[in-house]
Structures are given as C-alpha cells and as structure tokens.
Amino acid sequence: MDAQEFRRLGYQLVDWIAEYREGLERLPVMSPAKPGEVRAAFPDHPPLHGGRMDQALAALDRDVMPGITHWNHPSFFAYFPSNTSYASILGDLAASGIGAQGMSWQTSPAATEVEEVVMDWLRQMVGLSPAFTGVIHDTASTATFTALLCAREKGSDYAQNEEGLQSGEAPLVVYASDQGHSSIEKAALLAGFGRSFLRLIPTDDNHAIRLDLLQEAIEKDLEIGLRPCALVACVGTTGTTSIDSVAAMADLAEQHGMWLHVDAAMAGTAMVLPECRGMWAGVERADSLVFNPHKWMGVGFDLSAYYVRDPQHLIRVMSTNPSYLRTAQDGQVSNFRDWHIQLGRRFRALKLWFYLMDVGVEGLQTRLRRDLENAQWLMQQVDAVADWERLAPVPLQTVCIRHLRPGLDEAALAAHNLEIARRINEGGKAYLTPSLLKGKQMLRVSIGAEATERRHVEALWAALKQASEAV
Numbered sequence: 001m002d003a004q005e006f007r008r009l010g011y012q013l014v015d016w017i018a019e020y021r022e023g024l025e026r027l028p029v030m031s032p033a034k035p036g037e038v039r040a041a042f043p044d045h046p047p048l049h050g051g052r053m054d055q056a057l058a059a060l061d062r063d064v065m066p067g068i069t070h071w072n073h074p075s076f077f078a079y080f081p082s083n084t085s086y087a088s089i090l091g092d093l094a095a096s097g098i099g100a101q102g103m104s105w106q107t108s109p110a111a112t113e114v115e116e117v118v119m120d121w122l123r124q125m126v127g128l129s130p131a132f133t134g135v136i137h138d139t140a141s142t143a144t145f146t147a148l149l150c151a152r153e154k155g156s157d158y159a160q161n162e163e164g165l166q167s168g169e170a171p172l173v174v175y176a177s178d179q180g181h182s183s184i185e186k187a188a189l190l191a192g193f194g195r196s197f198l199r200l201i202p203t204d205d206n207h208a209i210r211l212d213l214l215q216e217a218i219e220k221d222l223e224i225g226l227r228p229c230a231l232v233a234c235v236g237t238t239g240t241t242s243i244d245s246v247a248a249m250a251d252l253a254e255q256h257g258m259w260l261h262v263d264a265a266m267a268g269t270a271m272v273l274p275e276c277r278g279m280w281a282g283v284e285r286a287d288s289l290v291f292n293p294h295k296w297m298g299v300g301f302d303l304s305a306y307y308v309r310d311p312q313h314l315i316r317v318m319s320t321n322p323s324y325l326r327t328a329q330d331g332q333v334s335n336f337r338d339w340h341i342q343l344g345r346r347f348r349a350l351k352l353w354f355y356l357m358d359v360g361v362e363g364l365q366t367r368l369r370r371d372l373e374n375a376q377w378l379m380q381q382v383d384a385v386a387d388w389e390r391l392a393p394v395p396l397q398t399v400c401i402r403h404l405r406p407g408l409d410e411a412a413l414a415a416h417n418l419e420i421a422r423r424i425n426e427g428g429k430a431y432l433t434p435s436l437l438k439g440k441q442m443l444r445v446s447i448g449a450e451a452t453e454r455r456h457v458e459a460l461w462a463a464l465k466q467a468s469e470a471v
C-alpha cells in the first residue's frame, strides 16, 4: 500500500467509523453471534496474494460487525462503561501513524514527555498531591500485579536480588475484601504469595471491608509468625461500587509497615468531581493506586493510570539494565520501560492528550454528573415500588437490583431474575449484567456510556418492568 492508497482507504474507514457511531442506537447492543459463526466466514488459509484491502473493508461490515457487542451504545449498561471517544480514536490513529516505540526516553523523547505531562494533568484532575507520579499501564490488572511485586520486594528486603521466594523466611500475607476484583487474587497468586496467604476479608452491609475483621486477621497472622505485607483497598468494587475506608486501612498499613494499594479502576474517574473525593479520603497515604481512564472517562481501551509515591522503589523492582538498552541520557530522564512489566510501549499518552484537549475538565465533569444523576433517578424508581429490591447503596453510577415475586424461594428468584436479564439482553435493546451478590442473584445496571441520556435509562426501566411481568 502506498500513501495515496492509504489516504483513500483511510478516509473511507473514518467515514465508516463515523457512520457506525451515528447509527449505534439502531443496532442490537449485545452481539447475537453464535459460537464459531464469525470464524466460519473467514477462509482457512491466509491470502497468497495481497491487494485485498477493499475486500477486507467489505468483510469488516459483513462478517465482523455481527460479532461485535457495542460498548459505546447508549443502552450499554453491562460490566462497566468503556468509552472510546472520537478524540481518543484520533489519538490512537495518530499513535499508530507515528508508530513510535517509547520504551526509553531516547527511543522517542516525546512519547515519554507527553506521558509525563498528561499523567500530571490527570493527577491534578483527580485531586492527588504532587507526591504521586504516574505512568500508563495497559490495564488495572497489570498495575495491581506491579503493586504487589513492589509490596513483596519491600516486605522481603528485595528478596528478588537473592534467592527470590526461596529464601525460607516467614510467608508474606496480602489482604483485600471479598468484594475485591479478581485481578487482586490473580496478582497475589502470580506474585508468588500463594492462595494460603491471601486473606479475602468479609464485608459489611454496604459491601465495604469489615475493618474489625481485617484487624483481627492481621493480628492472628502476626501471632502465628506470618508477615502482613500488603493491603488492597477497593474504592468502587466491581459488583456494587462499594467503597472501603482508605483512611482506616492506611492506619493499619502504617501500624504494621504494610504496602497500601488502592484499586479505584472504575471509581477513580469520579474523583474528577471534587464532591466525590471524600470517597477516597486517605488516598494520599497510599503507596500506589490505579484507575482506568479506559473505563468511564472516555479514553479508548487500553489506558490505565498507575500512580506511586516512590518511583525509585518501582524502578528498583522493575528494572533490569542490559547494555543494549543503556543510553547517554539515562541519569536525567524517565525510561518508562523500568516502570512496568513489558519493555516495549505504545504512545498511549496521545489518546489521553487528545481526549483532554477535546473535552476539557469541565466538559468531563458535566457528563459525569449527568451519569450520577441518571443512576440516582433509577435508584429512586426502584425504591418507589414494592416488587423491586435494591441490593446495595448507589454512591456512583451502578445500580444493583432484583425483581421480587411473592412465594418464590431464593433459587426460584434467581432463575426469575436470570430470565429477565436474558430477555433484556437477547432482545437487543439494552444490555446489562446478571451477577451474584452474596448469594443473591442481581441485575447490575452500570450507567455511563458517553451516549447514554436519561431517555435510555427510562427505556431500560420500562423494559425491566415489562420483562418482569412477562416472565
């Protein structure tokens, strides 16, 4: 492909994306594809001869799109919002067009320095002090894994430099709530703590960690000679967006010399609103925190913001220094290859920069407040009727509910609500996530796609009531 052909196809593709986005509302939110259906449309072997891009674009529409679940659809209420704004699409395109690999400052100085600028803007936007320095990770999962590696190395006096986990010292223990995201468990296992040394502490009626039980668990572990190492505080759990008390967990972390990591993957974006920042009071005492601009904010997947208070510790844990990666500027600059697991890195900062330039802080605040109000509206509708139950507080944009039918036991109620979810999702007009909360089957409505207006939430509520009557 030459530049002229790139231009022709590129304009065509941009038009195609704009048309797709304009027409989103007419599409079924959840893909109706059956397993294997998309794959069957593709030949078994790669094309021997090239020059088939026109065919590829036609097949994109015909064969690929039926297998897409539309995360940017205004009636997408499943999992979490994953907004990919137009500006961030353009930022991604620019990053791909430039094709820079920013593993070291020298391999593209702008990739490092633009990232430093936008991560500092983001820090200011969520009200964190300059004590924190940020770096872009791909996902919250890798950021949390990195945090637990840093905790392990702090807790073991850099055991990785000697015998690693074979040093035979008393085991290190990690604590989080039983509502913490599965990425915490995965990180603890991959970082070598072992399942027997991961404590998932029960939660209270608001689904936040029980501090009395956390303290008890730490004391018990100390008594039997284990070493409490890391606490993960969840600000906005996946199930219900419940909020652990970061300040109280910071007290415990400081008392016992533990690492405090804050997982605010979804809820971090809310901190752009000054009125929400009380939810993570105490965050300044965390050693590390992560939140995902690739969720509710509007920067297309993947872009996760990882902040630490001590970058030198992070670098010590994550860096290796082979001769072929050394450069003359090493002492004066950040080499982000040493701030995470992978070596190579895309110029992700461009999409965050474009997004912020397009929306501005006030523009984002207005949208987030709209989403919070929409969640409150839905909560009020549910609270106003006797046959629907709300299963959790609504501090943010997620509303967890179930339909009640007199005479049904817990198992029958679960089946009844699963059937409501099936009807909504397979109907194509909206998409939500059925999920379990402490044994109760709930319907989880996560509001916050960029395109979601009040009318879409009203339509969902009408559809839920209709489905509950029809089942």
Ligand SMILES: Cc1ncc(COP(=O)(O)O)c(C=O)c1O
Pocket: 080, 138, 139, 140, 141, 142, 181, 183, 236, 237, 238, 263, 264, 265, 266, 292, 304
């Ligand atoms: C609270 C929380 N933490 C972590 C994650 C994992 O995010 P990622 O996909 O960026 O690894 C999620 C995803 O839903 C989440 O809700």
